[in-house]
Amino acid sequence: MQVRSQVSMVFHLDKCIGCHTCSIACKNVWTDRKGAEYMWWNNVETKPGTGYPTRWEDQEKYQGGWQSNGNGKLDIKSTSKTRIVPNIFHNPHMPSLDDYYEPWTYDYQNLFTAREGADQPTAEPISMIDGEKIDVQAGPNWDDDLGGSPIYAENDPNLEGLTEQQRLQLSSVERLVFFYLPRICNHCLNPCCVASCPSGALYKRGEDGIVLIDQKKCRAWRSCVAACPYKKTYFNWFTGKSEKCILCFPRLETGQAPACFHSCVGRIRYLGVLLYDAERIEEIARLPDDELVEGHREMILDPHDPEVIDAAKRSGISDGVIESAQNSPVYRFVKEWKIALPPHIEYRTLPMLFYVPPMSPVQATKPEDTISHSSENLFHDIDESRVPMKFFANLFGAGHEGVVRYALAKQKAVRWHRRAETVGDVDRELADRMLREANCTTEEADEIYKLTALCTFEERFVIPPMHREQAIEMMKEPHEHREETGFGFVGGPRRGM
């Protein structure tokens, strides 16, 4: 057992209101620069929808993630080791600016300098890349709230395998339904971007698992952009370097939550340490689709288990980090309660950002236009919810409905249990039966309720001590180190020499 710690995340989709505050916080801190205008390290998508970049989940087109190469090993789908050599000059699966959108501003100067004329001068949109006038066809969140749209929602790759009726049910007028999917880098355990980089510029930090791009080693070979199946590495067209979400590591190192987490209005975000067995990464990544979610969960170790604690200490994980792992809200959602699921684990990168699937409105009408309540199946509204289970399964269960139904059923049971407790209009016996059927105890239900509805800042973000200072101390005299480190780059990053 080789124990490693990973700063992991849970997004509780049932609480997401789609306000985009996270995106703006991130944009203002990190990507409000030339070359990065089009980048949204954090973005919020409407699902069903095509997302950003357009149809990023369509791996027929983008060829992201891993695939089995036939003899039990995994290969990068876009450019495996043998394919990178002939394809290094032109990456065959690289998305281009058109797959995202062309950033633009407005020609405000024209309001002041326009010649006198019969009409009011206008500020026309101009491209932020070449300054030419553009006809805006796409932009950030262009498909925001457009559930039911034949251009966006109906082209969601997750609709694959849904019946015609299920598709109709998602988009029929006055009954259409959608939810939000906030996305950042998943800081995967088996990151495709890292494995694909010809320069070895991408790396995973050993202590906390944050995936970063060494800006001084990146040579613009562009492999990571094509390899990441979540399309969360971006190419800066101005500096000629790839960039990605850094999980606000400068904030984490000083004990603050990342900007997108800190600013989350719906309080949907949780952050905490997970301990995992690094020796099993390859084995788990190769599991068949239907065992991936379980296998991934199995890899995560119990931080209360004395054996795990011993092994963690042997691997050099400090007591502070182990203690932090024991208080991790992510551990509870993912491993104890099993209601948070990894997105598209079939890409086999083993993402460390988990989603609690959202409850969706009950399907109010049946084919015969009568509302029926079946007391036999207490979870009928989950099985027949307006967002078909298959859709969630494609997103969070590698196409398999079992894990998703489990997560949704437990959430529903918790709601009924709390209703029986606080309002009292639900029969206690019925609530207990639901809890039993959802594999949940009353204590657990109360815990889930507490961490979902009443969570404080400190409960949501359990940030491990990063111990960077001690690490420096081991290497050299801290005062000497202080004199040698500056702010990294002197002067802004430029293009070329």
Added chain:
Amino acid sequence: MNATPLDTFLFIALPYVSLFTFLLMTIYRYRQQSFSYSSLSSQFLENKQHFWAVVPFHYGILAVTVGHIIALCIPRGILLWNSHPLRLFILEISALACGLLTLIGLVAIIVRRMTTTKIRRVTTITDWILFFMLLVQIAGGVGIAIFHPWGSSWFASNLTPYLWSVFRLNPDISYMAAMPALVKGHIVLAFLIIGFFPFTRLVHLLVIPNPYLWRKPQVVRWYGRKKP
């Protein structure tokens, strides 16, 4: 050996100035401005013409460069190969084909850069100077292949000794006097490009990602320790 002052400047002074600049500046730039070492790819801004321009150019120039290096390293081998006319023809024709491929690729690259406004915005003056130099150099090389045939043989017998004499710090330009103007120009421009190299995007070819094929897929960096 009675070299004119001009020949002395072009074939003795210039090569050393260029080679020295190349060595000093590439190392200096790598150490001081490693961020600037990038291929500065423009594929992200324009993805279609890119293939038809960049791929032929790179494959062509790689083949041509390797050819030049082989003639420099094993001149006897080349001469031996060329001793049979058929083999000489094959070598000459494939060299010309590679040269043409490079030329076509470079022209496509320049046209793409000139016609796509987005890419024109990320093209610097240095880039344009470099493209002009490369265009003249490659067109000149193709011209030599056409107008002064059997270059693979006379390169190996006459130019290789000159180049080695430069590398051995004992320059002997007696071979150069008899060279046609086109060939002389090709050599002078080659040294100019070498001298200009460290200031351009060409530095990306010094950081060709060779360790990739041997390294483990996943890279983990620990703060303060070498291995996990």
